[in-house]
Amino acid sequence: MSITDKAAAEYDYEHLPATSPIGAPLDWKWLRGAKSEWGVHPKPGPRGLTMLDIAVGSYGDVPDNPPHRSMAPRGADVDPDTPDMGYILNKKSDVWAENVRELYEEAVARQWSATRDIPWTELPELSNDLEHAMCQVCTTLTEVEMIAADLPAKWMWRMNHDFIEAKMFLCTQIMDEARHAEVFRKRALANGGGLLMSRGQSEGLLRTILEAKTYHQATALMHLLGEGFILDIFRMGELISPSPVEKRMFRMAMQDEARHVAYGTMHIRYAIDKDPDIAEEIHEALDHGEVVLTQFGTNQDFGSALAVLLAGGVEHVEDKGFPLQMELQKKQFTSYLARCERAGISRLHRTKLPLELLGIDPDTVLAN
Amino acid sequence: MQIDTASFFEALADEMNAHPDTFRVLGEGDMVAALVMRRASGDWAVRLCFEGLRCEGASEVAADEAHLADFYLDGPFEAWQAMFADICEHGSASGRQTINSLALLSTDIRLRGDDPMGVDKFSRFNQTLQEYLDGAARIAVVAG
Numbered sequence: 001m002s003i004t005d006k007a008a009a010e011y012d013y014e015h016l017p018a019t020s021p022i023g024a025p026l027d028w029k030w031l032r033g034a035k036s037e038w039g040v041h042p043k044p045g046p047r048g049l050t051m052l053d054i055a056v057g058s059y060g061d062v063p064d065n066p067p068h069r070s071m072a073p074r075g076a077d078v079d080p081d082t083p084d085m086g087y088i089l090n091k092k093s094d095v096w097a098e099n100v101r102e103l104y105e106e107a108v109a110r111q112w113s114a115t116r117d118i119p120w121t122e123l124p125e126l127s128n129d130l131e132h133a134m135c136q137v138c139t140t141l142t143e144v145e146m147i148a149a150d151l152p153a154k155w156m157w158r159m160n161h162d163f164i165e166a167k168m169f170l171c172t173q174i175m176d177e178a179r180h181a182e183v184f185r186k187r188a189l190a191n192g193g194g195l196l197m198s199r200g201q202s203e204g205l206l207r208t209i210l211e212a213k214t215y216h217q218a219t220a221l222m223h224l225l226g227e228g229f230i231l232d233i234f235r236m237g238e239l240i241s242p243s244p245v246e247k248r249m250f251r252m253a254m255q256d257e258a259r260h261v262a263y264g265t266m267h268i269r270y271a272i273d274k275d276p277d278i279a280e281e282i283h284e285a286l287d288h289g290e291v292v293l294t295q296f297g298t299n300q301d302f303g304s305a306l307a308v309l310l311a312g313g314v315e316h317v318e319d320k321g322f323p324l325q326m327e328l329q330k331k332q333f334t335s336y337l338a339r340c341e342r343a344g345i346s347r348l349h350r351t352k353l354p355l356e357l358l359g360i361d362p363d364t365v366l367a368n
Numbered sequence: 369m370q371i372d373t374a375s376f377f378e379a380l381a382d383e384m385n386a387h388p389d390t391f392r393v394l395g396e397g398d399m400v401a402a403l404v405m406r407r408a409s410g411d412w413a414v415r416l417c418f419e420g421l422r423c424e425g426a427s428e429v430a431a432d433e434a435h436l437a438d439f440y441l442d443g444p445f446e447a448w449q450a451m452f453a454d455i456c457e458h459g460s461a462s463g464r465q466t467i468n469s470l471a472l473l474s475t476d477i478r479l480r481g482d483d484p485m486g487v488d489k490f491s492r493f494n495q496t497l498q499e500y501l502d503g504a505a506r507i508a509v510v511a512g
Contacts, residue, residue: 047396047420099485102398106492110395117393231491238469251468251495258491265485331472335484342484 034077047109051101051165064092064274066162074162089159089215093274095166097266103259104165107172110259112252114183123191123245129314130242135193136305137240138184143198144230145184147206148260149177151222155215169263176256183249190245197301205296208289216271216278217285220345223264225289228339229297231257232332233306239324240309261339268343282345290352297329330358337365369508371452372405372412372445377426381416383503388421390499396420397493402440404431405448413440416500418493423500438486441467443477451477452504460502467501468494 016028040057042049054060059075066074069090070082089095097103126134152170159167188195209226212218234257237250272279297303303325308314310328311321333353340347348362355362370376384391391397397418404413411431417424434440447470454465464473471479471490481487490497 106396106398110397112393231488235468235472235491238466239464239472251498254468254491255494258488262485262488262492265488328472331474338484339488 029077036075036077050105051168052105055101062092062096062165063162066090066092066160068162069160071161074164085161087158087160089155089163091274092163093271094215095159095163095267097166097263097270099262099266100169101165103263104169104172107169107176107256107259110255111172111175112179114179114186114249117252118183118186118248119245120186120190122243124243126191126242127313129308130312131191131193132196133305133308134191134240134242134246135188136196136301137309138188139195139198140202140299140302140305141184141230141233142181142188142195143202144206144226145177145180147177147209148222148227149174149181151209151218154210155218158215166267173260173263176260180253180256183253187246187249199299199301201296201299202302205289205292208292212285214281216268216282219264219267220282220285220343221289223260224268224339224343225286225293225336227257227260227264228336229293229332231261232328232335236306236310236328239328240306242309265339265343268345272344279345283347283350286340286345286347287350287352290347294352294354326358330360333358333360334365337362341366369452369456369504371448371504372407374414374426374428377403377414377416379507380500380503381423381426383507384423384500391421391496394495394499397496399439399489399493399497400437401490401497402429402434402437403448404434404440404442405445406431406443407445412445418496418500435480435482437481438483438489439479439481441471441477441490442480443470447476451501455502455504456508459505461498467498 013028013032016031017026019025037058040059042054042056045053062074068078068082069084069087070078071085072078072082152173156167156170161167185195205226209218209221212221231254234250234254237254238247241247241250268282272282304317307317307321307325309321310324311317311319333355336353337347337351348365351362398420399418401416401418402413403416404411413429413431413434414426415429415434415437416426429436434442451461451465451467451470454463455461461467464470467477468491470477479487479490481490
């Protein structure tokens with residue numbers, strides 16, 4: 001029922017003033033005649049009132065093609081002369097993912113603090129090689145993490161405001177990435193080391209992601225490819241961490257990163273389901289992105305620093321570090337290819353990743 | 369500790385549910401996980417349902433039904449024993465005995481699942497699952 005019917009029938013709003021005390025005109029439309037749905041009364045669940053709980057009635061309907069291009073909240077009674085904000089992502093399939101509300105709530109519930117939740121006082125003194133290796137890894141991670149904040153920021157103001165839940169989720173991602181940049185920068189400095197080498201391969205990857213021509217391409221490059229690979233590096237974090245401080249840092253970052261990957265995978269799935277023609281556009285981006293990512297993965301600083309940490313020092317980098325690193329790279333590649341399948345964009349026989357070099361048979365990737 | 373029993377995992381659930389503040393720091397988590405223990409005497413599996421800050425169910429299932437969970441962790445009984453022994457010895461999983469490290473190396477325990485999105489919940493809620501498993505150290509103390 002609209003407020004108009006009920007208000008007119010039951011309440012007396014006829015004698016309200018026509019102007020404010022300073023003479024501004026008043027029309028009381030919000031009280032007398034808004035067409036918005038009234039009385040939906042969502043019920044809080046055990047954890048409070050979530051975005052899923054309030055997706056009720058007309059407020060839960062996300063239009064495939066919103067009629068407005070303003071910042072008016074979806075479900076509000078929008079004036080016809082509301083200005084166009086210049087959005088270019090105006091189809092639901094441009095940005096939506098079926099799990100986006102759930103992911104937003106999860107992100108809010110699982111925030112943590114790089115200042116408070118890492119046991120910084122427990123950092124032990126490390127050997128020179130391990131401290132340098134950890135600082136190098138943290139330098140590279142500080143450099144690459146902010147791309148996953150810059151990229152959504154670049155696109156969010158172009159997204160139609162009716163897709164508010166997707167924009168809200170991307171806001172949490174931006175906060176997550178700020179925290180990741182913070183925690184890795186802090187670790188690089190906290191134990192008497194510092195920030196080490198930054199080289200072109202990292203920047204090449206970041207530029208490729210940032211300059212993607214469409215949001216579909218951007219999210220495929222960032223969420224599916226880039227963050228998918230970084231997620232596996234964070235998973236590896238426990239193995240490379242010399243102390244509980246780094247372990248905690250990687251464990252917490254891993255949980256955040258997995259949410260971002262979950263959004264990207266399901267967004268691409270949704271987009272391809274709605275418009276199969278965009279698959280080729282995504283493939284083209286990944287054809288290029290995988291080549292650049294391979295260059296990043298073979299970065300002479302980051303890769304060797306990881307191998308030193310995996311080996312527990314430079315002494316065993318060849319007999320322990322590199323072999324273990326190769327095993328873990330296999331996992332990165334196969335996890336990524338499995339996610340691509342889930343996203344509806346099979347890369348098994350098109351990928352530019354060096355599967356042969358790692359002895360990966362694309363026909364057995366999905367055999368689990 | 370008899371780890372291949374539903375009562376053991378129910379006790380871990382009770383331990384989790386009795387300490388919501390420990391889990392509130394990590395935030396709510398929603399996942400269904402299964403653990404499969406391969407034994408010479410026959411495989412054994414348990415299904416764990418996590419909702420919010422609680423473990424709402426721990427029940428024995430057939431090992432061939434483990435794939436119905438979001439993800440499942442599959443390994444020889446001895447590997448699970450070693451993991452819980454480490455937890456009890458150190459108060460929480462240490463070194464390469466954390467569930468993430470074990471699953472990453474896949475030498476003993478493998479992370480599996482039908483849907484990569486389900487499998488990724490292992491990473492999304494990893495510390496909730498780890499804290500749940502670490503409860504073994506506390507219930508072992510209580511059990512004396």
